Amino acid sequence: MSGTFTKSMARNIFYGGAVFFFLMFVALTFDTTRALPKLDNRGAITPEVSMGKKLWEENDCIGCHTLLGEGAYFAPELGNVYTRYGNSKEAIMGFIKSRPKDGIPGRRSMPQFNFTDEELNALAEFLKYSSEIDTANWPPNVQG
Amino acid sequence: MLLPAIPDTGFDLTMSASVQSGSAVEYPRHPPGDLAIWIFILAELGVFALFFAAYAFARSHNVALFDEFQQHLDRRAALINTLALITGSYFVVRAVAAIRENQRDHCVRWLLAALSMGALFLVVKWGEYAHHFGQGITLSTNTFYMFYLSLTFFHFMHVILGMVILAAVAWKAQRGAYSAEQHTGVESGASYWHMVDLVWLILFPLVYVMH
């Protein structure tokens, strides 16, 4: 009936629309997958970087920090910390190593993870790799 | 009694009552086809309008780039596609006219003819894409190609959807689901096809021609 609209037409639009956009999304995912190698710095994924990512996950760094803007908002963005610390892995490693185990009184505190030097290096490598991903000029400045 | 000239879109009772009273040709108070399809069509047109606005915005910031790469587009292919879609729309009009006269087989044939025009569009467009991809052009090549490929691909998908809808309508028509009194589905499908055609008629000059 024109002038009314039927439940079955609404149903058809739902199923048709869902399938249509799912296919579009898959098509865009295909294109993204092909375009990523030029953007995602995958050439820099060494075993150290892998290890660093694993340590990042096993210690739930994302639970306080953001990485490329995603995560928790308690502590600074670390996607560009390598740049912010003057392109220095040592500065990053030094910071993590120097966290007091009982925190800083009254201030937001980072745990002391007791990482080995190898682990610290891996984390720094991971953060360096992250900083070289092409994130379309984000963040707007070095503060993250 | 219904006169053939009166478009019957399945009115509510009051409408058919006034028709039966023998008054002059009544025009439908509502658009042909299910109202839902019109809400959907308006929504679709709205989204395409948004895309066209985005295109215009991007173009205004990159006029030289857009003008340069527009030259690389195949206008002949676009012309063939335009004619294909317009012809398809004509066939769809004939299909609706046929079912209004209870001519089920003619309706199905006109719909199949429209489908063949849709297929022609897809083949020609696919040929254009094959050429572009062969040259290594992708969505990330530059802003012009991002818009050109996005807009035309989004439309391409709508042509496919339009064809799926027409095929479904043809299938149902073949099985006798429609009659002169009741053919809302045919009109809904036809309206959707016309929208897809209309979008192309805006897209084609905007992207291929205007500079």
Place this chain on the structure above:
Amino acid sequence: MQYTSQAVAKPYFMAAIALFVAQILFGLIIGLQYVWGDFLFPEIPFNVARMVHTNTLIVWLLFGFMGASYYLVPEEAETELFAPWLAILMFWVFLVAAGLTVAGYLLVPYATLAELTMNDLLPTMGREFLEQPTITKIGIVIVALAFLFNIGMTVLRGRKTVVNLVLLLGLLGLAVFFLFAFYVPDNLVLDKYYWWWVVHLWVEGVWELILGAILAFVLIKITGVDREIIEKWLYVIIAMTLITGIIGTGHHYYWIGTPVYWQWWGSIFSAMEPIPFFMMTVYAFNMVNRRRRNHPNKVATLWALGTAVMAFLGAGVWGFLHTLAPVNYYTHGTQITAAHGHMAFYGAYVMIVLTIISYAMPILRGRTAANSNKSQVLEMWSFWLMTVSMVFITLFLTGAGILQTYLQRVSDAPQGFMVVQEQISLFYWMRELAGVVFLIGLVLYIASFFVGSKDPEATVEVSG
């Protein structure tokens, strides 16, 4: 209760509320840690308290969805649940798994938990909202499969109403997309790309189908409006959800190393994501306005309408404010995100679970249709306290976010993260205060299950 097996919903709802309390307590802890930085450090560092807060939220909502399904599917399908014993078994499995997981978070350092649970065999830990040990995740899959089987068989055997089918589709989608939680590549960009297939396609995708189906069920019951009309509009709403939300995933792909065209696709489609929420609001108010009966459960009606409004404001409006790429460039990863997240989750998902509990629990506890007037009034107080305090939490975080965005991102002399956090701490104190009021609302909510429970049921006068 029309079918005795609907009773299995009760433990699910009770667990949901218990975990809700845990969620809020930990929310208050992390809210306090924002301004009293080393509160509970190092025993419960911020990230641990946070994962308890977010994980208990997700788990209690899942308990709520399951309880809702066990309640409404038999009634819709007009047949008993396929296997009530399985529902009870899975209840305990899920509850114990959740309890053990939270205990794990709190009792040992996270890295130790990873070791203890053999994360190395199939590493899936350490991502936001997906902090659960791999074995817990596998447990979730098993519980989900058993649940889907149980509900699916019930629908198959009985009436396949639109409400049932949409709910089932949403739940199926929930289960399928959860599987992406097991894909954790070394490539950070790929990691993030597919992480969003769990998170976005859940909360801005299939969860909206679940929300829509539950809301439709409650509206049918409470208003008496013709099912055909309610179900038709449900289809329209969920059509708009997926039409806008699938490509809308692109609004998470602006700055994570994916191609630039997502800034266009994501902005345009996600800008339209408020549409289904707007429709839901019009829908809910419309159906209540043209109701054919006055249902004695007034507070459930209040929750239903409140859900639509708050979901529209939190998910729709606040979402829209920061969804366009040019805006998001400056606000990405700030308190603006937190503001939106809180009101969206509360408005859409917390509230729909509280709506179905409000509708179903009285019946599950032996009432005909509703609680006593006294209970309902107390519950209404809790509704307003929680809802208004959430609005204030959101407003304070928005204020914090605007200032943070200006000082850290927009200003010509951008300041460092910690320096900026100091400057916005007043907002955090006010947020915490609002959080305390929220807790008071929650306490009243719990009380409403006890106060007036012996009083006679509320009735509606039949007008002459």
